[in-house]
Structure formats: C-alpha cells, structure tokens
Amino acid sequence: MSKSVAQALELAQNVAFMLESTGFGDPIHLNGRTYMPGELGSEFERALATLRQGPKVLDDLGVHAMLRKEIEKVGSVAELARRMNVTRQSLHDVYSGKKGPGPAVLGYFNLNRMGGRTKYELLD
Incomplete structure (x- = not known):
C-alpha cells in the first residue's frame, strides 16, 4: 500500500x-x-x-497445503492431475517437492508466481 x-x-x-x-x-x-x-x-x-x-502471499509450504487439501477433496493425485490437465507424475513431483508448481497448478488454484520461485500471490 x-x-x-x-x-x-x-x-x-x-x-x-x-x-x-x-x-x-x-x-x-x-x-x-x-x-x-x-x-x-x-x-x-x-x-x-x-x-x-494487501495481497495474500504464500510460500511453497502454503501451496503444498492447498495441493494436499485438494487431493483429499478429489480423492487422488491421479484425479487431480486429470482435472488440471497435467500428468500424474508431474503433479506428484510438485506434491513431493521435487519441482515447483507450473502454470497449470498455479492456474488451478488462481495463484500468480511473484518474485522468483518461492512466493505466490492469491489472485482475486
């Protein structure tokens, strides 16, 4: 502000x-x-x-928590991957922390990458 x-x-x-x-x-x-x-x-x-x-800002752990809740809600990593139109393996890599969330994952949660790889802003 x-x-x-x-x-x-x-x-x-x-x-x-x-x-x-x-x-x-x-x-x-x-x-x-x-x-x-x-x-x-x-x-x-x-x-x-x-x-x-101000904007709600998340780090990787916050995104991981959102991902975990969504997986529990839809039932499996495979089902969430299907809904996001990504492979199960790529979503599992994000979930396990091997990779950061890509555009499909960020878009699904209405997030925007900001300031590099570690901060994400929740869009309205």
Whole structure:
C-alpha cells in the first residue's frame, strides 16, 4: 500500500468525521451518490482496511497445503492431475517437492508466481 494513499484516505476520513461531529448535517454529493458525513467516513475506513490487508502471499509450504487439501477433496493425485490437465507424475513431483508448481497448478488454484520461485500471490 502506498503511504501517500493511506495518508490521503486517513485525512479524508478525519475530515468526514470532523464534519459530522461539528453538526454539519448536509448531504455530500460525490460521483452521483449522496452521503451523510458519517457514512462517508465509514466508506474511507472500509477502503483503508482493504488497502492494509494487501495481497495474500504464500510460500511453497502454503501451496503444498492447498495441493494436499485438494487431493483429499478429489480423492487422488491421479484425479487431480486429470482435472488440471497435467500428468500424474508431474503433479506428484510438485506434491513431493521435487519441482515447483507450473502454470497449470498455479492456474488451478488462481495463484500468480511473484518474485522468483518461492512466493505466490492469491489472485482475486
């Protein structure tokens, strides 16, 4: 999260709550919507919370845990390999740690490789 974006949202949130606390009760019209000052402050608070969460990042162990759960769910490595359209052996190599997950495995879990081979970001 950009420090300047967070600071701007915090400032906007403080202004909205200040307007509410001083008795400014007039509606505020922004982008075709109407807000009361307290509602606007809550919108900024929600936006800040979302920014602070950032992307979910996994390492190889996190990906392995996802793979293990999915194998248990579908019943076997062979069945999961079929669903991913990869060979059973290549999926077993990923599961055993001999190889890192390739595009098919990453795509199945909606993951994106980031910063080399050891970090993966969960895409929305």
